[in-house]
Amino acid sequence: MPTPFGQVNVRDVLDILLVTFLVYQGYLLVAGTRAVNVVRGILVFAGVWVAAQVLNLPTLSYLLGRAGTVGIFALVVLFQPELRAALERVGRPRARDVGASGAALQDLARAMERLAERKTGALIAIERRTPLGEYAGTGVSLDALVSVPFLEALFARNAPLHDGGVIIQGSRVIAAGCLFPLQSSDGTYRRYGTRHRAAIGLSELTDAVVLVVSEERGSMRIALGGRLGPDLNGTELREQLRALVYDRAAFLPPEPGPSEPDPEAGRDAEADVPAGRVR
Numbered sequence: 001m002p003t004p005f006g007q008v009n010v011r012d013v014l015d016i017l018l019v020t021f022l023v024y025q026g027y028l029l030v031a032g033t034r035a036v037n038v039v040r041g042i043l044v045f046a047g048v049w050v051a052a053q054v055l056n057l058p059t060l061s062y063l064l065g066r067a068g069t070v071g072i073f074a075l076v077v078l079f080q081p082e083l084r085a086a087l088e089r090v091g092r093p094r095a096r097d098v099g100a101s102g103a104a105l106q107d108l109a110r111a112m113e114r115l116a117e118r119k120t121g122a123l124i125a126i127e128r129r130t131p132l133g134e135y136a137g138t139g140v141s142l143d144a145l146v147s148v149p150f151l152e153a154l155f156a157r158n159a160p161l162h163d164g165g166v167i168i169q170g171s172r173v174i175a176a177g178c179l180f181p182l183q184s185s186d187g188t189y190r191r192y193g194t195r196h197r198a199a200i201g202l203s204e205l206t207d208a209v210v211l212v213v214s215e216e217r218g219s220m221r222i223a224l225g226g227r228l229g230p231d232l233n234g235t236e237l238r239e240q241l242r243a244l245v246y247d248r249a250a251f252l253p254p255e256p257g258p259s260e261p262d263p264e265a266g267r268d269a270e271a272d273v274p275a276g277r278v279r
């Protein structure tokens with residue numbers, strides 16, 4: 001087919017479609033991770049380099065070209081955890097246990113209630129689109145179905161893995177005793193202890209839904225998008241879990257849709273996560 005760019009055949013169209021698909025998948029892999037800002041930086045860098053080429057500025061082109069070559073190796077070293085997580089994500093079947101999610105939701109919520117009743121501190125991150133393999137790697141790798149007795153046993157005082165956070169993927173516990181990143185100390189959450197700040201910190205860097213049970217207050221809260229929500233009762237917790245995680249749509253790619261709640265909605269004075277996204 002003749003076009004302003006010359007002859008275009010079916011193979012060219014297929015080529016363009018595949019590249020578009022790969023670029024989009026690449027975007028999905030970094031979306032929600034700290035690598036997003038780096039990708040933006042790289043694009044600015046590439047833009048300046050292209051401008052230097054077009055304007056025929058040899059010294060700048062040479063310097064940026066050299067810096068780019070070294071930079072690629074530096075990026076691989078710096079972002080090794082993200083690259084590993086991205087590859088893990090590519091290899092993982094999507095929505096593999098959505099069918100089991102109803103039971104997982106109930107068990108998770110019940111376990112949270114029981115832990116809160118007994119004032120046993122707990123920290124649980126539920127993976128959504130951003131892979132949490134990097135954080136799972138800081139703890140002990142597990143592969144167990146979410147169940148009330150199992151979660152209670154993990155967080156029981158004096159249990160070997162009670163310190164640190166648990167990571168859940170769908171209806172499976174994949175790691176315990178994990179170290180989460182502490183919330184950046186901008187002062188907003190200074191009055192909270194490290195368990196809560198670890199929950200906020202992880203939710204700041206990833207799109208995970210992070211549940212916290214306070215040992216001191218026996219409260220249940222959710223951290224999402226770098227914000228800590230209000231105290232929840234069992235019903236509210238179930239509603240939030242259903243809307244944020246255990247909805248079929250939550251396992252799909254990040255199209256903003258009716259079942260993907262807006263973390264900006266429904267803030268209260270003390271806390272910023274929606275109290276109850278009731279569907």
Ligand SMILES: Nc1ncnc2c1ncn2[C@@H]1O[C@H](COP(=O)(O)OP(=O)(O)OP(=O)(O)O)[C@@H](O)[C@H]1O
Nearest residue numbers: 121163164165179180193194195196198214215216
């Ligand atoms: N970076 C971290 N990643 C995961 N877990 C952490 C991290 N930092 C602290 N914790 C957990 O939090 C516990 C300490 O909680 P701390 O009392 O300081 O926090 P808190 O927010 O006041 O919680 P609580 O209300 O339950 O007392 C540790 O024993 C550990 O289990």
